[in-house]
Structure formats: C-alpha cells, structure tokens
Amino acid sequence: MPVKVRIPTPLMKLTANQSEVTAEGNTISEILNNLDNQFSGIKERICEENGSPRRFINIYLNEEDIRFLDAEKTQVKDGDEISIIPAIAGGH
Amino acid sequence: MDFTDEQIERYSRHIILPEVGGVGQKKMLDARVLLIGAGGLGSPAALYLAAAGIGHLGIVDFDVVDLSNLQRQIIHNTERIGTLKTESAKQTILALNPDVEVTLFNERLTSQNIMRIFEGFDYVVDGTDNFATRYLINDACVMAGKTNIHGSIFRFEGQVTVFKPKEGPCYRCLYPEPPPPGLVPNCQEGGVLGVLAGVIGNLQVVETLKLVLGKGKPLIGTLLIYDALATEFRRLKLKRDVNCPVCGESPKITELIDYEEFCGVSR
Numbered sequence: 001m002p003v004k005v006r007i008p009t010p011l012m013k014l015t016a017n018q019s020e021v022t023a024e025g026n027t028i029s030e031i032l033n034n035l036d037n038q039f040s041g042i043k044e045r046i047c048e049e050n051g052s053p054r055r056f057i058n059i060y061l062n063e064e065d066i067r068f069l070d071a072e073k074t075q076v077k078d079g080d081e082i083s084i085i086p087a088i089a090g091g092h
Numbered sequence: 093m094d095f096t097d098e099q100i101e102r103y104s105r106h107i108i109l110p111e112v113g114g115v116g117q118k119k120m121l122d123a124r125v126l127l128i129g130a131g132g133l134g135s136p137a138a139l140y141l142a143a144a145g146i147g148h149l150g151i152v153d154f155d156v157v158d159l160s161n162l163q164r165q166i167i168h169n170t171e172r173i174g175t176l177k178t179e180s181a182k183q184t185i186l187a188l189n190p191d192v193e194v195t196l197f198n199e200r201l202t203s204q205n206i207m208r209i210f211e212g213f214d215y216v217v218d219g220t221d222n223f224a225t226r227y228l229i230n231d232a233c234v235m236a237g238k239t240n241i242h243g244s245i246f247r248f249e250g251q252v253t254v255f256k257p258k259e260g261p262c263y264r265c266l267y268p269e270p271p272p273p274g275l276v277p278n279c280q281e282g283g284v285l286g287v288l289a290g291v292i293g294n295l296q297v298v299e300t301l302k303l304v305l306g307k308g309k310p311l312i313g314t315l316l317i318y319d320a321l322a323t324e325f326r327r328l329k330l331k332r333d334v335n336c337p338v339c340g341e342s343p344k345i346t347e348l349i350d351y352e353e354f355c356g357v358s359r
Binding site: 006008009010019054055056058060063064065067068083085086087088089090091092 | 129131132133134161165218219220221222223226243244245246247248249251266267268269270271284289315317319321322326327328329330331333
C-alpha cells in the first residue's frame with residue numbers, strides 16, 4: 001500500500017532532491033526495502049546491517065516514533081506518513 | 093514592583109499583555125539564561141532575549157567574528173571582524189538594553205568547565221554547531237537539572253525542542269549516541285540559508301520566554317521541524333526512553349564525556 005515518506009535534507013541527494021516520495025509496503029521494514037529499490041543505497045544510510053535504524057536516525061509513523069510502536073515491524077496503512085529524522089548539529 | 097519609569101516604557105508592550113503583565117516582566121528581569129554559541133542561532137536569540145529584558149545573560153563562545161559569519165550572525169558586524177564573538181555580542185546587547193547583565197565565557201565547553209559555567213543559570217539555549225558539544229550540554233543539563241532549549245539547522249531545515257529533565261525526554265532519549273564522523277553532512281559544506289538561523293533561534297527564544305513566564309505549552313516532548321522550502325512546520329512526539337543511557341532508569345553515563353569534536357564529514 002502506498003505511503004508518503006518524508007526524506008530529510010541530508011538524504012535528498014539519493015532521491016534526486018525530492019523531499020517527499022511514495023513507497024509501497026505493509027510494514028516499515030517493507031517500506032524501507034521498497035525505498036531502496038527506488039533509490040539505491042538509501043537503506044544503508046538509514047539502517048544498520050541488521051535492518052534496524054541507525055542510532056542517530058529516528059523513523060516516525062505519522063507523529064509517533066516507531067521505537068515506541070513495533071519498531072521495523074510496525075504496520076502501516078494507506079494514507080500514513082513516514083518521516084525519517086536524523087540528528088543534525090548545525091547552529092553556527 | 094519597583095520598575096523605573098524608563099522600564100515601564102521600555103517593556104510597556106509586554107506589560108499590557110495579560111499573559112505577561114508586570115509580574116511576568118519581573119520574572120524575565122530576574123531570569124538567568126545561558127546561551128551556548130554566539131553564532132547563527134545564538135545571535136538572534138541573544139538579541140531578542142536582551143530586548144525582552146531577560147535580566148541576566150551568559151554567553152559561551154571562544155571564536156572570533158569572521159566575514160563569512162555575517163550572512164546570519166546578526167549580533168556582530170563588519171567592524172568587529174577579528175574580535176571575540178562574546179565581546180562583540182555584549183557590546184550589541186548593552187547598546188540595545190542596558191538592563192541586561194552579561195557574563196562572558198571566552199572558552200570552549202568541556203567536561204571540566206561546563207558545570208562551573210552552568211552554575212547560576214536556570215535555562216540553557218543550545219546554539220552550538222557540533223555533536224560533541226550538544227551531547228556534553230545534554231548530559232550536563234540532565235545531571236544539573238537545567239532546562240535545555242535545543243535548536244539545530246541544516247540548509248533549509250531546522251529542528252527545535254525543549255529538553256526538561258524529569259518532565260520530558262533528553263537528547264539521548266532521541267539519539268542515544270552521536271553519529272560517527274563520516275555519516276552526517278558537514279555543516280560548512282552543507283551551507284545554510286542565513287535567515288533559517290533567525291527563524292530557529294527565535295523559536296528557541298519563544299520557548300525560553302514561555303518557560304520563564306510559565307505560560308503556554310512549551311515544546312517539551314515535541315520536536316518541531318521547519319522546512320523552509322516547503323513552508324511547513326511538523327510536530328513529532330518525543331518520548332522518554334526508560335533505557336536512556338543518561339536520564340533512564342539505570343543510567344550508564346554518570347560522568348561527562350568529551351567526544352572528539354566534529355560536525356561531520358560528507359561521504
């Protein structure tokens with residue numbers, strides 16, 4: 001099922017500068033694999049080798065952090081919005 | 093309430109607000125806010141905190157004003173290139189509002205000096221530019237019970253939140269460890285729309301003033317994301333992590349850590 005995925009600025013190089021893309025899947029994990037099929041290499045930037053998100057990147061299903069839901073197994077449904085939010089440090 | 097006639101006039105637009113009033117203005121004049129970094133975020137933050145009549149401002153920075161700073165660091169100016177940012181900031185603040193007492197810390201924050209610098213301040217506005225300092229500030233705020241008003245910017249995107257110990261999550265609840273160098277973009281290389289620093293720095297001020305006044309709903313447990321290109325604000329929920337290494341139930345980090353300073357190298 002298609003969902004909207006918000007791509008953070010640091011990863012937009014991989015999505016041809018699109019800040020919003022569409023991906024298919026029933027779980028976060030399937031969505032991430034589908035994203036990687038469309039934009040090769042993006043999953044490796046988001047996830048560790050075991051498939052869980054890197055510790056400086058959080059994934060949100062709508063407003064909720066998936067770590068407090070079912071992590072990568074979290075179910076998604078039509079119309080959901082997924083946000084990938086990395087830590088950013090800039091301020092100077 | 094002991095305002096001078098000049099203060100009543102200076103703060104009149106605050107005092108007539110029911111949410112502020114004389115009582116709120118007094119709270120602001122009594123407040124002690126520490127700004128870490130007199131740069132992109134720190135410049136607008138210092139200006140508006142001073143204009144609002146925050147009575148005591150501390151400023152930590154070890155850098156000097158550079159021409160390339162002036163695209164966004166509006167507390168400095170062309171004549172001050174080469175001078176210490178702390179001194180330059182103090183000059184601008186006192187010219188704007190002589191009510192403000194300014195304390196300068198011309199030093200790089202480390203695990204050795206941070207607790208001494210934090211002493212006497214109630215609120216910490218994080219306007220630094222690197223992960224090492226952000227984690228140090230977070231851990232020290234948790235340990236010392238200080239509220240951390242966090243802002244960060246990258247290109248056209250900014251993040252703002254408030255980390256209030258015990259009441260909400262801390263930075264490590266979100267991101268337990270700093271990213272390794274090489275996996276995050278470099279700030280200089282990334283560039284930033286100058287005014288984005290103004291938007292995010294000023295949102296940090298709004299949150300600080302709300303906390304000082306005890307009014308409204310501060311961004312505790314909420315991450316506000318601003319996308320300047322899309323003209324969009326998004327709110328995401330942040331939760332306390334019971335396994336957080338610093339503010340969780342059995343913290344593993346009980347001493348301050350000096351990470352190697354980096355703001356990231358692009359791949």
